[in-house]
Amino acid sequence: MNLPIPSPMASDTSAFAAGAAYVDGVYMPLSEARIPVTDWGYRRSDVVYDVVSVWDGSFFRIDDHLKRFRASMEFSRLVPAESDDDIRAILHKLVALAGLREAYVAMDCVRGRPAPGTQYHPKNARPYLIAYAIPFIWLMKPEIIERGAHMVIASTPRIPESSVNARAKNFHWADMTAALFEADEQGADNPILLDAAGNVTEGPGYNVFCITNGVVATPDRNVLGGITRLSVIELCAELGLPCEVRDVSVEELRDADEILVSSTAGGPIGVSRLDGRILNNDRPGPLTQKLRETYWEKRKQGWHGEPVDYTTV
Known part of the structure; x- marks a missing residue:
């Protein structure tokens, strides 16, 4: 069979044209998304994540992805402030900001680092949510x-x-x-x-x-x-x-x-x-x-x- 072809992207010259991100409560162009190098998500790979696809303007099995993401977070004791409904709304907004009809939409829960003066233990490091939407990625060419x-x-x-x-x-x-x-x-x-x-x-x-x-x-x-x-x-x-x-x-x-x-x-x-x-x-x-x-x-x-x-x- 011939592979499905992504829809042409709109001629968007906005800051979100290459992708949109959400980091700990703030929306931004993908190019501006950052995490601190001292966070344990970076230093210890203390992260769980999920990825949902969008094709022809529709998320595929977003309920299943959110359920799996929540289970991963709870197992790893990485639970952000956002509810599943919040995360769903964030993912919708990211795809809309980027103007994508076919998209790869990631959601990560990242552990920060322990607050100064606390025990250097993961229980004292606040988990937070990162998400982003970029044009659809094929696993292989x-x-x-x-x-x-x-x-x-x-x-x-x-x-x-x-x-x-x-x-x-x-x-x-x-x-x-x-x-x-x-x-x-x-x-x-x-x-x-x-x-x-x-x-x-x-x-x-x-x-x-x-x-x-x-x-x-x-x-x-x-x-x-x-x-x-x-x-x-x-x-x-x-x-x-x-x-x-x-x-x-x-x-x-x-x-x-x-x-x-x-x-x-x-x-x-x-x-x-x-x-x-x-x-x-x-x-x-x-x-x-x-x-x-x-x-x-x-x-x-x-x-x-x-x-x-x-x-x-």
Whole structure:
């Protein structure tokens, strides 16, 4: 299928044309957004975050993203002053300020630093909200998505879930970053990480699915509860494809008929090579393509959509 094309941006020469940001109660052009270098969000990666997409003027599954963001914040004891309704309104206003029809909209909760005279402990550091809206970002270049991603299984293991809860979307990306360098050094597009037992987890910014004999499978341990992952599981039910949420061994992944990844930054994306093995004549597989086409067609029809309120500015 041809990738959906973002709508042309309005010829906006305002300060918000490159993006709009909200930092601790203040709206500003993205270029002006800053955090103090002493804040623990920067110094200790003490941050949780979420990202929701806007396409054709509508947020996709914003309720699910806000629910996940709230769960991440509460788990990490990072709770800002803003309510979920406040955050929703902020995200709408940011997209409206930037004048975007297709957008990547991020929300972070960042820990500051302990106030002078208090114990140097995170309980004394105030969490605060950052959010921004910029033009839509594709996880991979459109030409890579069309021909299928070339992936490798990284030797770097995923941080164990006993150390860092992958369900709380966080900035602990040392393993992901190392795996990205591994993939690049091997001439691949992206990596897939395993856990210490050799089971599939996820990749940098995406969940992983494999399809064998018409059965779809996706890992359920040490992975983010991806919103696009949830969408793929729903689409499998709609299309009559069995979908199992369970451990997926590296051997099952290597031998799969099809492999796909799912991300807010692109939806379902097919894999055409894994560690040099060519799948489906070096193209995304037929069931992967069906899932991808259905996903984008339903989004065009308003599936799980919430129109952006462009009147907020």
